[in-house]
Structure formats: C-alpha cells, structure tokens
Amino acid sequence: MDEERVIIPIGPQHPALKEPMNFMLKVEGEKVLEAIPNLGYNHRGIEKAATVRTYIQNLYLAERICGICSIAHVQCYAQGVEKLLEMEIPPRAQYVRLILSELNRLHSHLLWVGVAAHEIGFDTLFMYLWRDREIVMDTLELITGNRVSYGFTMLGGVRRDISPDMAARVKKEMKTVRDRTQYYKKMSSNERSILKRTQGVGILKPQDALALCACGPTLRASNIKWDVRREDPYLAYNEIPFNVVTSDGCDVLSRMIVHYDEVIEATNIIEYALDHMPSGSFREKVTRRIPAGEVVSRVEAPRGEDIHYIKSNGTDKPERFKVRAPTLGNIPAVCKMLSDSYIADVPIILAGIDPCFSCTDRVTFVKGEMGKGWIWTQEELRRYANRWYQQR
Amino acid sequence: MVETKESKTGLLERLRNSIPQEWILSLKAPEPRRIFLSVKREHFKEAMTKMLKDEEITHLSTITGVDLGEEIEVIYHLDKSGTILSVKTTTPKSQPTLPTVTDLIPGAPLYEREVHELLGVAFDGHPDLSRLVLPEGWPPGLYPLRREISIENIRSALEKAKEEKKVG
Numbered sequence: 001m002d003e004e005r006v007i008i009p010i011g012p013q014h015p016a017l018k019e020p021m022n023f024m025l026k027v028e029g030e031k032v033l034e035a036i037p038n039l040g041y042n043h044r045g046i047e048k049a050a051t052v053r054t055y056i057q058n059l060y061l062a063e064r065i066c067g068i069c070s071i072a073h074v075q076c077y078a079q080g081v082e083k084l085l086e087m088e089i090p091p092r093a094q095y096v097r098l099i100l101s102e103l104n105r106l107h108s109h110l111l112w113v114g115v116a117a118h119e120i121g122f123d124t125l126f127m128y129l130w131r132d133r134e135i136v137m138d139t140l141e142l143i144t145g146n147r148v149s150y151g152f153t154m155l156g157g158v159r160r161d162i163s164p165d166m167a168a169r170v171k172k173e174m175k176t177v178r179d180r181t182q183y184y185k186k187m188s189s190n191e192r193s194i195l196k197r198t199q200g201v202g203i204l205k206p207q208d209a210l211a212l213c214a215c216g217p218t219l220r221a222s223n224i225k226w227d228v229r230r231e232d233p234y235l236a237y238n239e240i241p242f243n244v245v246t247s248d249g250c251d252v253l254s255r256m257i258v259h260y261d262e263v264i265e266a267t268n269i270i271e272y273a274l275d276h277m278p279s280g281s282f283r284e285k286v287t288r289r290i291p292a293g294e295v296v297s298r299v300e301a302p303r304g305e306d307i308h309y310i311k312s313n314g315t316d317k318p319e320r321f322k323v324r325a326p327t328l329g330n331i332p333a334v335c336k337m338l339s340d341s342y343i344a345d346v347p348i349i350l351a352g353i354d355p356c357f358s359c360t361d362r363v364t365f366v367k368g369e370m371g372k373g374w375i376w377t378q379e380e381l382r383r384y385a386n387r388w389y390q391q392r
Numbered sequence: 393m394v395e396t397k398e399s400k401t402g403l404l405e406r407l408r409n410s411i412p413q414e415w416i417l418s419l420k421a422p423e424p425r426r427i428f429l430s431v432k433r434e435h436f437k438e439a440m441t442k443m444l445k446d447e448e449i450t451h452l453s454t455i456t457g458v459d460l461g462e463e464i465e466v467i468y469h470l471d472k473s474g475t476i477l478s479v480k481t482t483t484p485k486s487q488p489t490l491p492t493v494t495d496l497i498p499g500a501p502l503y504e505r506e507v508h509e510l511l512g513v514a515f516d517g518h519p520d521l522s523r524l525v526l527p528e529g530w531p532p533g534l535y536p537l538r539r540e541i542s543i544e545n546i547r548s549a550l551e552k553a554k555e556e557k558k559v560g
Binding site for chain 2: 037039040043045047048049052083210211212213214228230231232293294295296298305307309311319320322324328329331332
C-alpha cells in the first residue's frame with residue numbers, strides 16, 4: 001500500500017443509535033478515494049420473524065421496523081394485506097392515514113434538518129428545529145395517543161377518528177410549523193456558514209442518482225422528479241394537489257432545501273386533507289385468514305421509496321414478508337458522494353441521505369502498518385471537521 | 393398463459409410483443425401498475441437485458457428471494473414510470489445460481505448480496521459476494537430464510553458456533 005494511502009473505518013455503532021453502520025474509507029491525505037459500506041449491525045431478522053406471526057401481530061412488527069418512519073412501514077404493510085383481501089378501506093380512513101403519513105414526514109424531516117445542522121456545528125438551528133418538531137410530536141400524540149409507535153393503523157382502517165376539535169388544533173399547529181420553516185429555509189439559503197459547509201459538498205449527479213437507484217429526497221435533490229405519491233398513488237394522494245419538490249444543486253444544500261420545501265408541502269397537504277375529509281366509517285372488519293396470493297406494495301416514506309413484498313398461502317400467517325427500506329436504496333449513492341470528498345465533510349455527507357442512523361460515532365484511524373492506529377469518536381471527528389474549516 | 397387486467401402505460405402489451413413467447417412462463421397484471429413476469433432461467437439474463445434497454449428502465453427497487461421448496465424464486469422489482477414490473481425466475485435449491493445483473497444495473501450489488509446471504513443463491517459474475525447483513529461468525533451454509541430453517545435451528549446453530557469458538 002502506498003505510504004500516503006490510509007484506510008479509515010467509520011462506525012459501526014453506539015448502543016443508543018437506531019441503525020449502526022460501518023464505512024471503510026480509503027483516503028489519501030485529506031481526500032476520500034473510496035467508501036465501502038458494511039451493513040447489518042442492526043439486522044434483527046424481522047423478515048423471518050414475520051413468517052411465524054399472524055397478519056395482525058405483524059402490524060405491530062412492521063411498525064417497529066423503524067422508530068421514525070413507523071407510519072410508513074405499517075401503511076405499506078397494511079395496504080399490501082388489504083390488496084390481498086381485495087378490499088378498499090373506507091374513504092375517511094384513507095384520509096386519516098394520509099394525514100398521519102404526512103405528520104410522520106413532517107417530524108422526520110424536521111429531525112433530519114436538525115441533525116444536519118448539528119453535524120456542521122450549527123447547534124442553534126438544531127435546537128430551534130427540534131423544538132418545532134415537538135409541535136408535530138404533540139399533534140401525533142393528540143390524534144393517536146402515542147409519540148413514536150402509534151398502534152393506530154389496523155387492517156381495514158384506523159383505530160380512531162379525527163374529531164373536529166382535533167382538526168382545528170392540527171390546522172393551527174400546521175400554520176406555526178409552516179411559518180417557521182419558511183423562515184429557516186430563507187435563513188439557511190443565505191447564512192454564510194451553512195453555505196460554506198453544504199454548497200458543492202456531497203455531489204450526486206442526476207445520471208448517477210438514477211443509475212444507483214437512489215430514492216426519496218436524495219433523488220429529488222439531484223433534480224429527478226420522482227415520488228411514489230405521484231407515480232404510484234396510494235391512499236387519497238391522487239385527490240390532493242401537491243408539488244413534487246426538486247432542487248438542482250445535487251449537493252447537501254439542495255437536500256436541505258428539498259427537506260424544507262417538503263415540510264411546507266406536507267403542512268399544505270394536511271390542511272387540505274382536513275378540509276376535504278369525507279364522512280363515514282373509519283374502519284371495516286376483516287377476516288383473519290388472508291387469501292393466497294402475492295402483492296408488491298410501496299409508499300413514499302420520509303426517506304424515500306419503501307417497498308414490501310407479501311406472499312400469502314391462505315393461512316393466517318404470511319409465507320414471505322420482504323422489506324426494503326429507503327436507506328438501503330440510498331447506500332450506493334452515499335458511497336458515490338463520499339468518493340472524492342474531504343474527510344471533514346464525511347459527517348455531513350453521511351447525514352445527507354437522511355439515513356436511519358447517525359453513526360459516525362466511533363472512528364478508527366489506521367495509518368500504514370498495524371498498531372499505529374488511533375480512535376476518534378464522532379464528537380472528535382466533528383470538532384476536527386469544524387476546526388479544519390476554520391483554518392481554511 | 394397471458395392474463396390481463398389493466399395497464400395504462402401499455403407496458404404489458406409491449407412486453408407481450410417484445411419478449412419471445414418461449415422465454416415466458418407467465419405474464420400477468422393483477423392490478424393497476426403491477427406486472428408480474430415469470431421467465432425461464434436460461435433466458436433470464438437475455439430477457440432482462442432486452443427489457444432494460446427497450447423500456448429504458450434504470451430503477452431497481454429491490455430483489456426478493458422466496459424459497460418455494462424444491463426451487464428458489466428470485467424476484468427483481470423494477471420501476472417503469474410508476475409501474476412495478478416484477479421479473480421472476482427460479483433456480484434449483486440443490487445448487488442455486490443465477491447470472492448477476494450488476495453489470496446492467498449499478499444499484500443492484502447490495503440486493504444480490506442480501507439474497508445470496510439469506511437464501512444462498514450464488515450470483516455468477518458479482519464482484520463481491522461477501523457478508524452483508526448477518527453477523528461475523530455466522531455458521532457458513534446456514535441460510536436463515538430457507539423454509540426448513542426454523543428459528544430454533546438458527547438459535548442452536550448460533551450457540552454451537554459460539555461454543556466452538558470458545559473451545560478453539
């Protein structure tokens with residue numbers, strides 16, 4: 001190996017993190033040449049576990065695939081099983097689920113922009129965004145009774161209705177969130193320290209984004225207008241006007257702007273949906289045995305396309321349940337972004353795809369031969385990155 | 393053999409005309425925007441190359457592996473303008489191998505590695521079929537998503553591997 005060439009393992013984990021991961025970075029001086037992902041630190045065998053549980057038990061399992069986009073997974077699973085049953089859920093249930101999906105997107109996006117701000121050392125913005133995220137969390141709690149795992153989606157509908165009182169309060173909160181997000185967006189597009197750390201960083205060209213099968217905001221920030229809600233509409237998305245947000249910068253700043261714009265879009269969608277909610281029942285009874293068949297179901301989770309494949313053999317347990325969460329789809333893209341970047345940009349690029357982990361928490365630097373290594377925590381890497389930028 | 397319901401994009405029609413009949417085992421569209429195409433193993437790569445080129449498909453959502461008992465079915469979920477085209481093919485379970493699609497789809501390597509690891513399908517021509525999601529020290533040859541492997545099997549195999557490590 002060349003004297004100057006070094007391999008840096010990043011990750012895998014900290015017990016408190018959701019999805020630990022490891023990247024081996026081949027670096028030369030300050031430049032990252034190549035990033036090799038190493039997954040599976042949080043592989044829990046959910047696909048196997050689902051085959052020994054009933055369809056109703058699997059609702060709860062699906063919701064626990066992820067703690068942030070829990071609504072997205074349970075929606076994807078439930079709509080798949082409902083297709084196997086060849087049933088349409090009541091229109092009101094569709095609207096309630098849609099509102100919850102968008103609230104889910106809101107809190108996930110606000111969380112992400114906060115994390116991104118934290119990664120570049122802008123903790124004030126992080127605090128503001130997470131404060132405002134609490135408004136959304138409270139709204140979710142108001143509707144479902146829970147903050148994180150909602151237990152709200154059922155096969156055939158939803159567990160509870162949204163009352164007019166709730167609707168009024170949600171609408172009021174949406175206005176607050178929208179107004180503040182517009183301010184943050186304006187500030188982020190003009191603030192020098194944010195621009196310096198995000199503009200031109202973590203480039204993913206449109207042709208690479210397509211070739212590497214990226215999805216979600218990562219894809220849309222590379223100026224590809226592709227959103228499952230528009231391309232393959234589910235729930236009532238074909239009845240609600242909304243924009244598919246894109247940005248053409250292909251960098252971390254673009255990803256930030258796309259997230260801000262999607263927050264604004266989501267608040268509009270929620271308001272529209274609350275105003276146009278059809279009346280009627282919000283759930284229907286379903287049988288426990290699901291007819292034999294197979295179905296491919298997908299939704300636009302906050303992080304992108306979430307796809308489930310369910311195969312039924314006519315019993316009350318699925319024969320095969322396959323899940324592809326959006327983060328996995330974006331891993332090849334993040335490796336592309338990391339190659340030819342600076343070590344100091346690694347935290348923000350990794351955070352840039354909004355992964356379901358923020359895992360650069362333990363970094364081992366190994367230089368040359370064995371034994372000459374040292375370990376950095378994510379905090380130290382972040383401090384190093386911020387210092388490196390100050391000196392430039 | 394050919395079953396229709398609806399496909400607005402006309403993709404179903406085009407596939408029926410462009411893919412030779414003798415390659416196809418079944419072609420159906422059970423609901424809007426979903427197409428299932430089952431092709432013979434020996435024509436799988438040819439069919440895939442042709443479809444990706446003719447339809448200008450770039451997006452592969454994921455690859456699913458299903459244990460059918462005697463065979464392993466591998467399903468490639470492609471996206472064409474919002475329609476999910478699920479291309480299926482099978483490979484005998486005694487020696488499961490399939491040609492890789494990583495040369496056609498740069499986004500495919502991780503999905504093929506996952507199927508390889510969980511169901512034991514070897515993908516010919518894949519640049520690196522190393523461990524992806526299972527832990528280090530996982531007993532080789534134990535494919536957890538195969539039918540005959542129960543959760544108890546996995547648990548005892550893992551304990552055994554742990555014991556051996558202690559002794560060794």
